[in-house]
Amino acid sequence: MSSSPAGAAADSVQKVYVHGTAVHRSWADRSASLTDLIFSATRTALERASIRWRDIDSVVLGAHDVTDGRSLTSMVTAPAAGAYLKDEIRLGEDGASAFVLGTAQVRSGSCGACIVAAWGRASESDPDAVAAALFDPFFSQPLGLTEITVSALRAGAALARYPGYQEWRGPAGARRRAAAGVEARRPAVQLPLRSGELPVWSDIVAVAVLSAQPGPVEVRGVGMSTEPYQVGDRDLLGLPALSQASGQALRSAGCAVGEVGVLELDGLTLFDEALALEAVGAASAGDGMRVLAQRSDINADGGFAAGYCAPAMGLVRICAAAGRLTGGSDLALATGSTVVAAQGQAAIVLSRNQGGG
Amino acid sequence: MAELTADQEPVPPLTIAGHWDFRYQYFAGDAASRFFHELGNGRIMGTLCPQCQRVLVPARGFCDACYVSTTDWRQVGDRGRLETFTILASRFPGLPDPPVVIGYVTLAGASTALLNFVLGLDLTDVEAAATRLLAQPAVEVRFRDQREGRITDFFFQLADA
Ligand SMILES: [Zn+2]
Numbered sequence: 024m025s026s027s028p029a030g031a032a033a034d035s036v037q038k039v040y041v042h043g044t045a046v047h048r049s050w051a052d053r054s055a056s057l058t059d060l061i062f063s064a065t066r067t068a069l070e071r072a073s074i075r076w077r078d079i080d081s082v083v084l085g086a087h088d089v090t091d092g093r094s095l096t097s098m099v100t101a102p103a104a105g106a107y108l109k110d111e112i113r114l115g116e117d118g119a120s121a122f123v124l125g126t127a128q129v130r131s132g133s134c135g136a137c138i139v140a141a142w143g144r145a146s147e148s149d150p151d152a153v154a155a156a157l158f159d160p161f162f163s164q165p166l167g168l169t170e171i172t173v174s175a176l177r178a179g180a181a182l183a184r185y186p187g188y189q190e191w192r193g194p195a196g197a198r199r200r201a202a203a204g205v206e207a208r209r210p211a212v213q214l215p216l217r218s219g220e221l222p223v224w225s226d227i228v229a230v231a232v233l234s235a236q237p238g239p240v241e242v243r244g245v246g247m248s249t250e251p252y253q254v255g256d257r258d259l260l261g262l263p264a265l266s267q268a269s270g271q272a273l274r275s276a277g278c279a280v281g282e283v284g285v286l287e288l289d290g291l292t293l294f295d296e297a298l299a300l301e302a303v304g305a306a307s308a309g310d311g312m313r314v315l316a317q318r319s320d321i322n323a324d325g326g327f328a329a330g331y332c333a334p335a336m337g338l339v340r341i342c343a344a345a346g347r348l349t350g351g352s353d354l355a356l357a358t359g360s361t362v363v364a365a366q367g368q369a370a371i372v373l374s375r376n377q378g379g380g
Numbered sequence: 381m382a383e384l385t386a387d388q389e390p391v392p393p394l395t396i397a398g399h400w401d402f403r404y405q406y407f408a409g410d411a412a413s414r415f416f417h418e419l420g421n422g423r424i425m426g427t428l429c430p431q432c433q434r435v436l437v438p439a440r441g442f443c444d445a446c447y448v449s450t451t452d453w454r455q456v457g458d459r460g461r462l463e464t465f466t467i468l469a470s471r472f473p474g475l476p477d478p479p480v481v482i483g484y485v486t487l488a489g490a491s492t493a494l495l496n497f498v499l500g501l502d503l504t505d506v507e508a509a510a511t512r513l514l515a516q517p518a519v520e521v522r523f524r525d526q527r528e529g530r531i532t533d534f535f536f537q538l539a540d541a
Contacts, residue, residue: 053393092398155472160406161416162438165532166482166495167468167475175466176484183464183516211470214510251444255484255493256436259464 039129040238040376042136043072044342047228048330050208051146057091058103060228061142065104068138068230072238079232080134081110085121085141085334087362089153104140104230117141118229119289119337119359119369123245126371129233136234143332145224150332151210157363159252168254170291170333171221173364175213177259178294182215184260185309188297195316196220196293199328220293225330229338231345237376240345243278243354244372246271254364262302262365269303269358269370276354276372280304283372284352286321287340289359296326303356303370323347334361341371348375411450415439416529418455424521424534426490428452434491438531457488458521462536465498465513467506479503485519485536496531500538 045068047060055063069076082104088096097106097113110128114121118141125139154169181188200219208224233242248267250257273280280303288303290296297311300321306314315321324343337359344355353375361367408416411427415438418425426435427450429443435454442449465483468475481501484493498519503509518539527533 053395089400092400151470151472160404161408161412162531163495165474165530166497167472167480168482168495172466172468172482176464176482179464179466179483179514183514213469214467214506215514216466253438253440253492255486255495256444 037130037132037235038237039126039242040234040236041231041240041242041345041373042074042234042236042238043068043070043232044345045071045228045230046339046342049226050205052226057142057144057147058100060144060226061100061103061140064142064228064230065138065140068232069105072232072234074136074232074234076105079105079109079136079138081112081125081128082106082138082140083112083114083121083125083128085114085116085118085139085338087115087143087153087334089156090143090148090150090333092148100142105138110134115334115362116367117289117334117337117359117361117369118339119341119357119371120247120361120367122231122338122341122359122371123247123369125231125233126242126245129235132235135236136232138230138232139338140228140230141335141338142228143335144226145208145332146226150224162253170362170364171210171213171216173254174292174295175216176254177298178216178220178292180259181294181298181312185312187309188294188312191312191316192220192293195297195312198316198319199293199325201325216292216294219328222291222327222331223329225332227330227332227335227339229335229342231338231342239349239376241374241376242371243374244272244274244276246275246370247368249367250365252363252366260298260301260308262298262368264366265299265302265358265360265368265370266304268368269356272356272370272372276374278354278372280356283354283356285344285347285355287344287347287355287357288322289336289340290327291331291360291365292327295360295365296322299358303358337361337369341373344371344373348373409441411439411441414453416531416533419523419531419533420527420529422523423455424458424487424494426454426456426492428454435489437487437490437492437494454489456490459539460485460487460490460519461516462498462513462519463493463516465510467503467510469506479506481509481513483513483519483536487521497535498538499535
């Protein structure tokens, strides 16, 4: 045991590994309840992790009451995610934030294995109406602000400032359109955003199983940050919370973004994805749309167009990143944005565990 | 007693409707109450952060970037540039019939942007309107004749309209 306080701290930090993940996407499957979907995805993740449910110590959930249409939704849904007689944390935040808390639980030594689950079922609700209810009743709701509206305002600011965004939105959007699901499941067009730049609503459950036991993917660093609530106070193009969260995650992982081979960045629309690339430092200011157009490996599953529903998406990106690491790359950065209109951001750096697991 | 096994005939899946309709009353607090009151006087007010010296609009009781209480009140100007916008194309409860333009403007003397409706634009061709708005035109504040102490007491009008 080290005699120095710093050494003692380093010795006591538990490594955290991702053992199994599952992402289930569906749409209005009337044969399955929300809890059926959560149970199914969680069982799948446990099977892939080869970890028995009884060996799970804690469960961290990311869910929204208004999205689920169930007041205090986790009362209803937590057992489906395996929380019966377990240590359980409920977050009204994106799944990436839940993943950060799950990591903290394992890293602290307070639990050995943890389920992180997040979901949203857009087919049971009206995502735009739900989003409108998130904004304050004095300054925003009377003007019709929604999550999509803020993304459209962000797109307007980007188009006004960066010529490259107009130039490259077509090619960047084309690949997302190729990956897209059903057009009817997109929200109404809000110029300057165009239809193909908008998300395709989906029913999504994402689950990751974490453990202190060595596994195929290690959680190397995490970061979280929050911007002002008032959208008029925010730097809509700079996404400073994302810069800060990803910077913190990269620093704690001891690597630079240039060394990261896998980028899985949550964004509600094409413009949010492009600006996220800039915020994490993978593109210079104004160049995010070009990079998104030219790199097919960013959000390779199609990102927002492959099916979207808050607050599952950060965990979807983490699961995708973990999967791509086992496919060959050594380092991954995954991010998740949270309500309202990407006010909060969480970032996670994962690495392939060279020793296997 | 009847026994059910897994291979029973399927039954039609059940779907039920849900709807939330709760009543709330939201307390605006000192700063927002004064802000809305001053709209009635045809003035848009911000509060000054004594630390970063930003004039925060709409007015509020504290600066979240410095985490200190705001002190003085400042009236801000009635002109600015439309920094960004969106055109709402679908009908939404409580909003005018679409298409509706909303946008952010940092008014003269303010440090933060303010959201409101943008009027004075021909919206028969929304694509053409969007192109025009991307040029970030100058706008000015117009107060409605009938004011009720709400954010909708004023709007932004294109200055050259
Ligand atoms: Zn300040």
